[in-house]
Amino acid sequence: MLASLARLGGGCLQGLERLGRGQALLARMIGGMPSLALRPRLLVRQIYNVGVLSMAVVIVSGLFVGMVLGLQGHSVLSRFGAEESLGVLVAAALVRELGPVLAALLVAGRAGSALTAEIGLMKATEQLSGLEMMAVDPVERILAPRLLGGLVAMPLLAALFSSLGVLGGWFVGVGLLGVDDGAFWGQMSSRIDLDEDVLNGVVKSLVFGLVVTWIALFQGYHAVPTSEGVSRATTRSVVHAALAVLGLDFVLTAIMLGD
Amino acid sequence: MTLREAAKTMATFLIPSDETKHRKMGRRHPRPNRRARPQEPGARSNPSLTKRPAEHPASVASGSDFRGAAAADALVRIRGLSFAHGERRVFEGLDLEIPRGGVTAILGPSGSGKTTLLKLISGQLRPDAGGVEVDGAPVHALGRRELYRLRTRMGMLFQGCALLQDLSVFDNVAYPLREHTDLPESLLRKLVLLKLEAVGLRGARDLMPGELSGGMARRVGLARAIALDPMAILYDEPFTGQDPISLGVLATLIRHLNDASRLTSVLVSHDVEETTGIADYVYVIANGRVMARGTPGQVKASPSPWVHQFMRGLPDGPAHFHYPAPRLEQDLLG
Numbered sequence: 001m002l003a004s005l006a007r008l009g010g011g012c013l014q015g016l017e018r019l020g021r022g023q024a025l026l027a028r029m030i031g032g033m034p035s036l037a038l039r040p041r042l043l044v045r046q047i048y049n050v051g052v053l054s055m056a057v058v059i060v061s062g063l064f065v066g067m068v069l070g071l072q073g074h075s076v077l078s079r080f081g082a083e084e085s086l087g088v089l090v091a092a093a094l095v096r097e098l099g100p101v102l103a104a105l106l107v108a109g110r111a112g113s114a115l116t117a118e119i120g121l122m123k124a125t126e127q128l129s130g131l132e133m134m135a136v137d138p139v140e141r142i143l144a145p146r147l148l149g150g151l152v153a154m155p156l157l158a159a160l161f162s163s164l165g166v167l168g169g170w171f172v173g174v175g176l177l178g179v180d181d182g183a184f185w186g187q188m189s190s191r192i193d194l195d196e197d198v199l200n201g202v203v204k205s206l207v208f209g210l211v212v213t214w215i216a217l218f219q220g221y222h223a224v225p226t227s228e229g230v231s232r233a234t235t236r237s238v239v240h241a242a243l244a245v246l247g248l249d250f251v252l253t254a255i256m257l258g259d
Numbered sequence: 260m261t262l263r264e265a266a267k268t269m270a271t272f273l274i275p276s277d278e279t280k281h282r283k284m285g286r287r288h289p290r291p292n293r294r295a296r297p298q299e300p301g302a303r304s305n306p307s308l309t310k311r312p313a314e315h316p317a318s319v320a321s322g323s324d325f326r327g328a329a330a331a332d333a334l335v336r337i338r339g340l341s342f343a344h345g346e347r348r349v350f351e352g353l354d355l356e357i358p359r360g361g362v363t364a365i366l367g368p369s370g371s372g373k374t375t376l377l378k379l380i381s382g383q384l385r386p387d388a389g390g391v392e393v394d395g396a397p398v399h400a401l402g403r404r405e406l407y408r409l410r411t412r413m414g415m416l417f418q419g420c421a422l423l424q425d426l427s428v429f430d431n432v433a434y435p436l437r438e439h440t441d442l443p444e445s446l447l448r449k450l451v452l453l454k455l456e457a458v459g460l461r462g463a464r465d466l467m468p469g470e471l472s473g474g475m476a477r478r479v480g481l482a483r484a485i486a487l488d489p490m491a492i493l494y495d496e497p498f499t500g501q502d503p504i505s506l507g508v509l510a511t512l513i514r515h516l517n518d519a520s521r522l523t524s525v526l527v528s529h530d531v532e533e534t535t536g537i538a539d540y541v542y543v544i545a546n547g548r549v550m551a552r553g554t555p556g557q558v559k560a561s562p563s564p565w566v567h568q569f570m571r572g573l574p575d576g577p578a579h580f581h582y583p584a585p586r587l588e589q590d591l592l593g
Contacts, residue, residue, distance in 0.1 A: 130421030133381060133414070134435045134483075135407035 032140030046149025066168025084183035090169030099162030104208035108241035112216035119220025120230035154209025339389035361539035414484030474505025
């Protein structure tokens with residue numbers, strides 16, 4: 001009994017310690033961002049790595065998610081004779097929820113795991129120590145550009161996901177199931193609100209971008225510098241990021257609907 | 260780095276000294292007392308190289324006054340150092356001085372804390388107790404900014420070379436110069452090519468780290484370590500995993516660079532033969548303390564049975580071949 005309590009207490013302390021280290025790392029990364037003004041190429045490269053290289057998976061996923069939404073939405077709405085509202089349903093679901101959340105999960109799987117593995121390997125091969133010994137702060141030079149790159153890329157990827165999803169829904173609803181084209185776009189443009197729907201989605205994707213990239217970089221930076229350690233850190237990065245995105249989505253949605 | 264300093268560095272490498280020429284003719288691992296010979300009449304004089312480390316008070320110290328000379332002009336002073344990795348105590352009250360201007364080897368068996376000691380000297384780790392001073396600066400008490408300032412005057416060659424994998428050989432060597440100087444690209448290019456020439460890899464400047472052999476990667480790491488003309492270079496197991504040719508090349512380079520650039524070299528290794536061949540001073544550490552210290556000859560002649568076993572690589576002695584275990588019969592027959 002006492003041993004179990006001790007283990008529980010030890011686990012909690014360890015968790016708190018990691019949280020504290022994570023926050024300290026985040027503060028250092030944010031502190032290192034101003035120096036990127038002198039090295040814009042570092043940032044552009046990371047926006048490319050996180051954003052451009054994730055585009056293919058986001059485009060394909062967005063298209064299929066939109067098509068499924070079109071099918072399911074039409075199936076439900078047709079029971080009430082409200083097929084013309086399909087555009088609103090698809091767009092609202094994507095812009096408010098599915099776009100930011102699914103794009104974040106996809107980025108966590110593709111770019112987040114890559115970031116963790118990259119930083120973990122840099123640690124294991126002493127590249128980070130090498131930078132330290134050259135009097136170059138690896139947090140400022142290596143981690144901060146990646147964090148900012150993730151922060152910039154995520155809203156763009158979420159917007160891409162939502163746009164392609166709407167096109168997928170349109171293709172199924174209008175192209176295959178015969179929903180009126182004008183009604184699809186007209187209802188969508190009149191019912192989707194810029195502040196309540198689009199901006200809330202952008203806020204969510206910004207938060208998710210920060211959290212996913214932060215978790216990925218933290219796991220890589222504090223990975224045990226062995227092949228097994230990097231592998232475990234990569235797995236942890238994806239799992240923790242996915243759980244954090246889903247949990248935060250609930251919290252953010254509750255706050256946004258509370259207004 | 261100013262333009263004048265950069266030009267001075269270039270001149271150091273462009274004008275070969277007599278010593279450099281001798282080494283090119285194949286003389287390996289000269290001892291410090293041999294290097295201190297008077298210059299021959301009519302020999303070309305290069306002011307930047309005439310004062311060699313062998314003329315330094317610490318460098319010419321004979322075996323008997325090694326400890327005194329080291330203490331008098333030490334670049335690195337370690338006092339009462341204690342350090343533990345978790346539960347495992349690595350050092351307990353370690354005292355050690357590394358004199359300026361020579362090659363000091365720190366020998367010891369695997370797991371004796373040699374690399375940890377280098378990390379403590381360079382401030383990558385902080386001691387639990389005691390202190391580490393480098394050039395008068397208390398490394399253990401420095402803030403990040405002061406530590407980075409000190410590190411611009413220290414180079415380190417890592418065991419795994421630590422080359423940035425997404426940069427070419429040229430860009431790896433140019434990295435510290437780009438970070439810490441405002442040199443124009445044309446001058447920076449010349450400096451990098453001279454550093455690469457010094458390690459014999461000017462022709463490999465466009466290769467990526469993945470295309471280099473282990474020995475070449477270490478030489479690139481060495482070129483990068485000397486890029487900012489440091490006062491000291493720390494070598495972490497530079498000979499591990501090297502073929503005999505690469506090993507000889509590296510050993511010659513370490514000695515040559517130390518002498519030509521008037522550096523202080525700290526070399527951590529368990530390769531006794533090659534290391535004592537180029538070192539001026541040797542420390543043997545084990546079990547968290549210094550087991551022997553002195554010139555290579557003195558350490559080899561140490562009366563300690565443990566040091567005797569280590570220096571000669573004997574399979575059994577005070578350091579047992581067998582890991583502690585119950586008697587074999589007991590294990591087999593139950």
